[in-house]
Amino acid sequence: MSRASETRWVNPPLEGTPITSERYTSSDFMESEWEKIWTKVWLLVARTPEIPNPGDYSVEEIGSESFITVRQDDGGIRTFYNVCQHRGSRLTFAHEGYTNRFVCPYHGWEWAKSGILEQVPDEEDFPGGSPCGELSLVEVRCETHAGFVFITMNENAPSLQEYLGPVWDDWEQYHSEKWTRTSAATVAVDCNWKVPQDNSCESYHLRSVHPQGEYWIEHDYKQCVFDWCLEGHNRMAIMMGIPAKSLIEKDLRIDDQLASMLEPWGLNPQDFEGREFETREALQKAKRAMGQDRGYVIGDLVDDQLTDAYHYNIFPNVTISYSGCEYVSMQRMRPHPTNPAKCFYDNFTYGAAGSESDAALAGKGGKEWLSEGSQREFFTYGDRLMNRRIADQDLSIVTGQQLGLASRAYAGVNLLAQEDRVQRFHDVINRYLESC
Numbered sequence: 001m002s003r004a005s006e007t008r009w010v011n012p013p014l015e016g017t018p019i020t021s022e023r024y025t026s027s028d029f030m031e032s033e034w035e036k037i038w039t040k041v042w043l044l045v046a047r048t049p050e051i052p053n054p055g056d057y058s059v060e061e062i063g064s065e066s067f068i069t070v071r072q073d074d075g076g077i078r079t080f081y082n083v084c085q086h087r088g089s090r091l092t093f094a095h096e097g098y099t100n101r102f103v104c105p106y107h108g109w110e111w112a113k114s115g116i117l118e119q120v121p122d123e124e125d126f127p128g129g130s131p132c133g134e135l136s137l138v139e140v141r142c143e144t145h146a147g148f149v150f151i152t153m154n155e156n157a158p159s160l161q162e163y164l165g166p167v168w169d170d171w172e173q174y175h176s177e178k179w180t181r182t183s184a185a186t187v188a189v190d191c192n193w194k195v196p197q198d199n200s201c202e203s204y205h206l207r208s209v210h211p212q213g214e215y216w217i218e219h220d221y222k223q224c225v226f227d228w229c230l231e232g233h234n235r236m237a238i239m240m241g242i243p244a245k246s247l248i249e250k251d252l253r254i255d256d257q258l259a260s261m262l263e264p265w266g267l268n269p270q271d272f273e274g275r276e277f278e279t280r281e282a283l284q285k286a287k288r289a290m291g292q293d294r295g296y297v298i299g300d301l302v303d304d305q306l307t308d309a310y311h312y313n314i315f316p317n318v319t320i321s322y323s324g325c326e327y328v329s330m331q332r333m334r335p336h337p338t339n340p341a342k343c344f345y346d347n348f349t350y351g352a353a354g355s356e357s358d359a360a361l362a363g364k365g366g367k368e369w370l371s372e373g374s375q376r377e378f379f380t381y382g383d384r385l386m387n388r389r390i391a392d393q394d395l396s397i398v399t400g401q402q403l404g405l406a407s408r409a410y411a412g413v414n415l416l417a418q419e420d421r422v423q424r425f426h427d428v429i430n431r432y433l434e435s436c
């Protein structure tokens with residue numbers, strides 16, 4: 001039984017929006033996206049377990065805006081523009097931290113974590129009386145689901161649950177509210193934000209960009225379940241923990257990465273010689289038998305969710321992939337404030353309670369990223385790797401694609417059916433651009 005095949009989405013007809021060069025290169029197009037998409041949709045800005053206590057905060061930039069998300073005394077979470085209401089200064093350039101008050105670096109105005117102005121130097125000098133207790137930072141709507149904090153600059157946006165549509169129920173089943181960060185990288189890349197998101201909308205590139213995946217992912221599109229919903233998001237379910245059938249003709253064996261999936265669950269890779277295609281089912285049985293005792297909350301997951309990748313493109317700029325019951329990874333493509341040919345690519349991973357025992361596997365096949373630690377690293381593409389092999393491989397193609405998309409020779413795409421979600425992504429972009 002498969003969650004994806006049991007709960008197919010609406011899959012509205014594709015509209016064939018031309019995927020033109022200007023979408024990736026034009027400042028005018030970028031401005032339209034800002035006005036009609038970024039300021040209208042729900043945007044992922046934080047994760048609840050990263051700000052567990054009152055005063056813990058997280059700051060995120062989206063284009064030209066910056067948002068402070070801060071845990072309140074009552075346990076709630078609120079988000080404010082990172083803009084002092086005195087003379088417009090940014091309040092902080094930190095990305096995360098703890099504070100009781102945000103003190104503007106310019107004139108020292110002090111804002112409580114509730115957004116209210118608390119203290120001002122020379123308070124008696126205001127002609128109309130002190131604004132303390134009256135003036136507030138500008139707040140945006142903020143809602144959470146599955147531990148992810150979303151905001152919207154749009155006062156008229158639907159609720160987050162309505163916005164996420166069928167994604168809401170899928171995520172609920174993992175009980176991932178408290179899954180904690182295991183790695184975090186932010187990479188400045190020379191490509192439009194849509195280039196990596198296009199990449200995340202198709203699995204056609206697996207065999208060429210991620211050839212090692214053949215040993216533990218069934219990459220054949222006929223074995224995957226692809227969906228897109230009316231709300232603008234996509235889903236892909238792809239079998240993991242099993243060699244691809246295409247290996248029969250080549251090199252069918254249990255490689256190090258598949259072994260590193262089997263061993264933590266008490267399965268001996270050598271036992272699968274000659275029955276390599278039984279690994280996924282054996283993993284599902286082992287996880288079902290042992291998972292609960294190890295701290296995993298898997299009672300709501302059907303068997304395929306215990307092993308497979310459930311990959312969600314959340315419109316516009318986030319891809320969330322649940323990797324079996326153990327991990328969820330977040331890729332987020334944030335637009336550059338002014339340059340359509342640049343973006344910021346975030347790749348964060350979170351581990352379920354129970355997955356801590358995997359720390360012993362750090363550095364082993366496919367688990368390189370576990371040795372990175374949870375500290376967020378910022379760098380420029382080319383300076384170093386993220387040590388997340390799949391993500392590093394994905395970024396290795398985006399700058400070259402951006403160059404080609406900007407060329408006079410680029411005449412638009414020629415998509416295969418298994419790349420329908422790329423087309424759908426651009427159809428949804430145009431649906432927003434053409435509204436109002």
Ligand SMILES: [Fe+2]
Nearest residue numbers: 205209210394
């Ligand atoms: Fe990829």
